[in-house]
Amino acid sequence: MKKTLAFLCALLLMLGSIPALGLAEGESTPKYVFLFIGDGMGNPQVTATQYYEGSVANPEAVMPVAAQLSFTDFESLGMVTTYDASSFCPDSASTATSMASGEKTLSGVLNYNVDLSETFKLVTEYAKEAGKKIGVVSSVSVDHATPAAYYAKAQSRNLYYDIAVQGLTGTTVDFLAGGGLLQPTGKEKDKEDAMEIAKQNGWTIANTNEDIRALTATDSRVLAISPVLQESQALVYEIDRVRRVAEGEDILSLADFVTAGIKVLDNENGFFMMCEGGKIDWSCHANDAATSIHETIALSDAVQVALDFAAEHPEDTLIIVTADHETGGMTIGFATTAYETHFNYLTNQKTSYVAFDSVIAALRDSGASFEDALAEIELYYGLTTTPEKDLTLTEAELASLSAAYALSMTAKDQRVIGDAEALLYGGYEPLSMAVSHIINNKAGLSFTSYAHTGLQVPVYARGVGADAFAGLYDNTDIFTKTMDVLALAY
Ligand SMILES: [Zn+2]
Incomplete structure (x- = not known):
């Protein structure tokens, strides 16, 4: 009887009528997966951005209006716990490790276990083995904790040179883009230039607006770095980018890098692209609410690029938008304003x-x-x-x-x-x-902190396999759910 059942199962699997792990019946696995991580983007950051946009768009409204961002109406809504092995208030290295590898570790550690004796295998490595191309995009330097967690393993997130060299000499990433490198010649400036290492390893380097806009599908791996950077090798804050573009400058947005990534990565086996909005976190560390709102808008615009792509590939695309942790303890409401809010003031x-x-x-x-x-x-x-x-x-x-x-x-x-x-x-x-x-x-x-907080953060998902991301769970399950939806064994 058991043997007959096993045979039947095998037959059904061959016929494709048994759903893969984590998939509802009739659903296939997504060919294209986008994972957007708003660094520091908790519920307050998203809500404030919705109310800001709603207030600006409806100045005469009698009742408060919450605008939809590109992802806030996604059908599948979840919430994740973010604690790491060190703290309820985790950092970006440990939380990105959780999402990339499904494992908890210490704050500051990238894809190593807590006693730093073993490394973890990443969703990007599994996806690559399954034939997908891999993209890693960030609005901050591409060797920073969140992007690094998708291609590197390091006992400290501060080993920027080692992290960059791992990415450039490894085989995981096909498109690495956004900000620059923090230590291209090492901490002591005595190492071989990482850009030379990139060239030796067959990377195409695009570092002008024209070259980045002209990128197309290619067999070569592509390192695309914005020629206009602000502090710490990061893209220009969106609030400054918008002002400077209005003044006549040409500055690429985070969305432009997602557009370029799709062109580089698209192939018959599909791709996995992680895109980080890294300066939501930085502006919230600095308690700069308006700037964080504009960074969230920039991430929303980047997600819109994925949505436009998904509209052409509706049966093949999964888009996940989440955060690694909340930053700043931002909240809506303040002691002296009590029940009043004036989001429109932030337009000044x-x-x-x-x-x-x-x-x-x-x-x-x-x-x-x-x-x-x-x-x-x-x-x-x-x-x-x-x-x-x-x-x-x-x-x-x-x-x-x-x-x-x-x-x-x-x-x-x-x-x-x-x-x-x-x-x-x-x-x-x-x-x-x-x-x-x-x-x-x-x-x-207002803000309660200059650091990260222990708030749970939202997960929005749309497309093939999105249902799996509903509910309250731990951030390590971002990994397991993604793996299950992709029908990858781990
Ligand atoms: Zn931070």
Whole structure:
């Protein structure tokens, strides 16, 4: 009887009528898989972006309007726990390890176990063995923790050179794109240039806008690095990119890199592409709400590229959008605004904190007065001393700006930072932080931390196998569910 059953099962499997692991009956495995990771993109970041876009699009609305981002109406909605082996508040290395390999590890570790004695096998390695091409895209440097977790194994996420060399000499990745490399010649600048290693290993290097836009399907692997970078080899913050493009510059967006990746990777066996919005996290570390909202919009735009592709391949595509952890303890609602929110106030902010740090540096270099600083703050944030405006500064807010100004005008190595200053400014440029906190709070937003938090994060899925991603589960199950949907044994 058992033998007959086994024979029947084998026959049915051959006929393709038994669904593969994790698949509903009648569903096939996706040929194309997109995994978008909003670094630091918890529910508050997504919700704030929805309310911001809704407020901007409906200025006369009587009732609050939440706009849909490209992925917020996906049919399959899940939630994941994000803790790692070190903490409930994990880091990007351990959480990306969980999603890439299905295993928990320590904060700071990439695809090694907790005693650093063994490495894990990655979803990208399994997918590659199954014939798919692999893409890894990030808005930050491509050797940073999240992208690295999809092609490298390192006892520390800070081993940037080793990570880059693993990616460039390994066989996993076919398209590596976005930001640059943090240590192309090693920490001591004494190693062979990683770009030379890339060339020796047959990579095509595209590092002009024209070359990146002109990329097509090729047998060569492609390293595509934006020629315009901001801090730490990362793409320009979306809020700054939009302003600079309006001023006439040509700067590629995260979405442009997904477009290029699809062209490079598309082949008859399909592909797996991980795309990270890495600066949602960075802006939330810096408590810069408006900038994080624009980073979330940039990720939403990148997801839209995948949706447009999926519309042409509806039977073959799975899109997953999730986060590694929440950053900043962002929330909607603040002590002084209570039940009021004014998301529209954030449209007055025209700069990221990083770009405004440069404005402050120029003020410091020129010995500018507090009044000069207030003029720049009004120009870039709309905060004003003119009475009875939406963004009129209160006496208390002016006092906090004045204190931050005094510290920001002091040379960095001369500043005395006590506990009070550490709490107020989190190690960032004091005047940028004071301005961010004031405009956030006037809009009815706030942050509780300069670090990551332990909040669960959302998972949105659409397409072939998307049902598997509904429910509440652990981030390691992003790996297992993806493997099951792809019918890969592990
Ligand atoms: Zn972070």
